[in-house]
Amino acid sequence: MAGHSSAVASHTGNNLFLRVVAALSTLAGWCSAGMIVAAVAITCQMIFVRFVLNGSTVWQTEAVIYLVIAATLVGLPYVQRLRGHVNVDLIPISLPPRPRFYMAIMTSLLSITIVAIMLFYGFEYWHFAWDRGWKSDTVWGVRLWIPYLAIPVGFGLLLLQLIADLVAVLLGIDKPFGLEDI
DSSP, rough: OOOOOOOOSOTTTHHHHHHHHHHHHHHHHHHHHHHHHHHHHHHHHHHHHISSSOOOOEEEEEEEHHHHHHHHHTTTHHHHHTTTTOOOHHHHHHHHHHHHHHHHHHHHHHHHHHHHHHHHHHHHHHHHHHHHHHHHHSOOOOOTTHHHHHHHHHHHHHHHHHHHHHHHHHHHOOOOGGOOOO
């Protein structure tokens, strides 16, 4: 739907759990931004080494790839907190308040279930890399548990934010889908 949504960042009220999760999501957003800045700096260094110094690079490309992927995963809860994910709000906007509330509960529970499954398998994948000492097949040979850690961390924090969003709607601290009643 074209246009600007009336949804705003999730509200926390005076609820300690919601405030802690919001702080964790904000911290994750800052970490994600830091990883993007680091990836850009490493890319600039790599370009300088290759084209100015005419040298070879060993670790830079792999590091940039891992940083950008980690920034994406770790940034998920911050984007969820700001309601920045793609949102088709035609149906919630057209619904009366009560059905909108039930739809928000249903979509929240479905999202929580899917992210919990992703967290479970992401943790399992990370643990395989940790337990079996997996390394990348590159000259750098990075231990893969380090970049794979972004999977359970990102999905774990996203799960917390989704649960906080559900709690805020159930307690009436936040409106379903962040939409005010018209």
